[in-house]
Structures are given as C-alpha cells and as structure tokens.
Amino acid sequence: MGVRPTPCLPWCRPCSRPRSGFQFSLRSRAAAVMLSGLATLPAWASSMGSPDAAPVPALAACDAGPVTVLRAQAPALKATTDALQPVWLDDRRLRWPALTLGAGQVLRFHHSAEGALDVVDGRLAGSDLSGALELAKDAPDAEVAAQGAYLGAGLDFTIDPAIDRRALHRGQTLITVEDDQGRVLRWSPAQTARALDVLHAAAEDERALGVSLTPAGASFKLWAPTADRVELCLHDGPDSAARARLPMTRDELTGIWSAARTGVRSGAYYRYLVEVFVPASAGSATW
Structure with missing residues (x-):
C-alpha cells in the first residue's frame, strides 16, 4: 500500500503496537x-x-x-533540572527515581493545555490545573513492580483519581518539587507511556x-x-x-x-x- 516504515511517535512507547506511517x-x-x-x-x-x-x-x-x-516553551524551562525523570508506572502511580524530599517539601503536578507553563519569581505559573501528588501508602502490585524495577530506588506518588488523567497527558505537564512556601526547587516532565497504555x-x-x-x-x-x-x-x-x-x-x-x-x-x-x-x-x- 506504500505506507512508510513506522518509527516511534511523541505519544507512544517504542512501537509496542501497530501505528500508521509517519516521518517527523x-x-x-x-x-x-x-x-x-x-x-x-x-x-x-x-x-x-x-x-x-x-x-x-x-x-x-x-x-x-x-x-x-x-x-515556544518558556526559556526558564528549556533546560530540565533533572537527568532522571519521573515515570508514570500506570495511570495513577508515579515514581521519581533517586528522589528524596526534605522537611516540608511536596510533589505537585502542573498542567497547561496551551503549553504556557513558566517559572516566575521562583513559582510555577501559567497552569490550568495544579494539584498535589501524595506519597504512595501501598506497594505497587506485582506486575507494576516488575515493569518499574529498572528504575531502581526512588519515591512513589499517587494522583487523585478524580483528576481527568487523559486530559493531563495532552498539552504540557510538569512535575515539581516545592518547599512549604510553594517555591519550585526542581521540575521535570514525566514519561507517560505506561499511563497512556492503561488509560x-x-x-x-x-x-x-x-x-x-x-x-x-x-x-x-x-x-x-x-x-x-x-x-x-x-x-x-x-x-x-x-x-x-x-x-x-x-x-x-x-x-x-x-x-x-x-x-x-x-x-x-x-x-x-x-x-x-x-x-x-x-x-x-x-x-
């Protein structure tokens, strides 16, 4: 039929299911x-x-x-502050490898459908939706644990199930570490392949x-x-x-x-x- 070979796309894991032909x-x-x-x-x-x-x-x-x-993405965000990115293990559970939190520090997500996130005066601005990610209270089930074993040690967090997670993975989303005054200490996009597979x-x-x-x-x-x-x-x-x-x-x-x-x-x-x-x-x- 003349369709070109299928490389991986921005929204998919490495070619885990059939895709239509693209070359970007x-x-x-x-x-x-x-x-x-x-x-x-x-x-x-x-x-x-x-x-x-x-x-x-x-x-x-x-x-x-x-x-x-x-x-264009905000200049302040052009260089991520972390080599190790957080990874969604499924649609609700996120792991940030090698992360530790100091006293009063919290993890939050910030989403902008228009890609308008920015750091202004030390705080995340431009979000349509923001919220806390809670430290996971339970261990992941066996399948999720096995899939995430390659990430090594870190902290696991969960998101409120009432959040529209499908919409969260469209547009721009950043995961931040913030102090008790809401100042951003670290930020990073998250890897979303497993969340997309579940959702x-x-x-x-x-x-x-x-x-x-x-x-x-x-x-x-x-x-x-x-x-x-x-x-x-x-x-x-x-x-x-x-x-x-x-x-x-x-x-x-x-x-x-x-x-x-x-x-x-x-x-x-x-x-x-x-x-x-x-x-x-x-x-x-x-x-």
Whole structure:
C-alpha cells in the first residue's frame, strides 16, 4: 500500500503496537503542528472529489515543512533540572527515581493545555490545573513492580483519581518539587507511556488502524492520544499540493482519531496534520 516504515511517535512507547506511517523531523521543545510523510492509496480506489475541501489558504498547512512551532516553551524551562525523570508506572502511580524530599517539601503536578507553563519569581505559573501528588501508602502490585524495577530506588506518588488523567497527558505537564512556601526547587516532565497504555487500553481491540478501503472510499484511523487536533490532508500525488484538508474526530476512550472520505481518487496520497505538545530533548530529534 506504500505506507512508510513506522518509527516511534511523541505519544507512544517504542512501537509496542501497530501505528500508521509517519516521518517527523523535530527541532522543537514546544507545541507544534507536525506533518506526516506521504502515503499512497491503492490504484483501485475511485476518483476523488472535493465538495468539502478546505478553502485554499487553509490548505497551505498541508504543504508546509515537517514542523510548525505554535508556541515556544518558556526559556526558564528549556533546560530540565533533572537527568532522571519521573515515570508514570500506570495511570495513577508515579515514581521519581533517586528522589528524596526534605522537611516540608511536596510533589505537585502542573498542567497547561496551551503549553504556557513558566517559572516566575521562583513559582510555577501559567497552569490550568495544579494539584498535589501524595506519597504512595501501598506497594505497587506485582506486575507494576516488575515493569518499574529498572528504575531502581526512588519515591512513589499517587494522583487523585478524580483528576481527568487523559486530559493531563495532552498539552504540557510538569512535575515539581516545592518547599512549604510553594517555591519550585526542581521540575521535570514525566514519561507517560505506561499511563497512556492503561488509560487507552481499549485501543488494543482496534484492528483497523491506518487506512481501510472500499470501492466507495476510505476511512482513516490514527492512534494519537496526546494530540490536541488531527487533520487529514489528501493529495493527488507525492509532489502535488493538497486538494482537501479534513478534520478528524477523537475517541476519548481509545485515543484514536478517525475520518472517512468517499470518492477517493485512484493513486491518491494522504498525510496527517497533528497538533501536539512535544517536550523534546535539547538539539534535534527525528520521529
């Protein structure tokens, strides 16, 4: 079908389940729109019309470079203060390896859907939602303990189950160590792969990721649980400008985005336009 080999994406663990084809060149630590590599549809698909195509100016984003930065991360946060990042062991339990807390110190999370977090006068600012993480009272179950054994010693914390954890992993989230006056002593993003696997476990039952074709047209499904928006771009050929730009719909339970299109043209190409916050490491990274 001409889909490119699947590398790992910003929102998934190292290729643990089937994904649609992408190729990203990422040079940002900020919210970004990322454009997938082109993939071709089989030659037997029918002619593509464009009754619901986006206006021509809106199509330009489909033909832009691989990354467009929407909001640069605050300069104060560009260098994380920790080499060892906290890791979500499941959707509620977080471990920060090698962490110790002094008297009066607490762990908190801060989330901004727009990627607007910043450190101002020693305090975390710009959050839509903040809250305490409590020291875990119980040991993890055997499976979680085994999966997290590689992290070594540290402190385990739990989050209030009333928090919308799916939304927490979209946009920007930082874990902070704060003193009893609310001053930030350390901060770090957290690794979220295991939390995403638990929160979107229903996606394991989906067998139609990618493109499903019929003589009438095509349906498209992409697993992108941390994306804020996903759109589908349709092209006549690998070097052709976009003919249509269509919104995709998110399923909250699975994290899968979907769209359908009738009358897809023989030999047409498609790519995904993905808006997502990317806490990338310094320098460049390729996805």
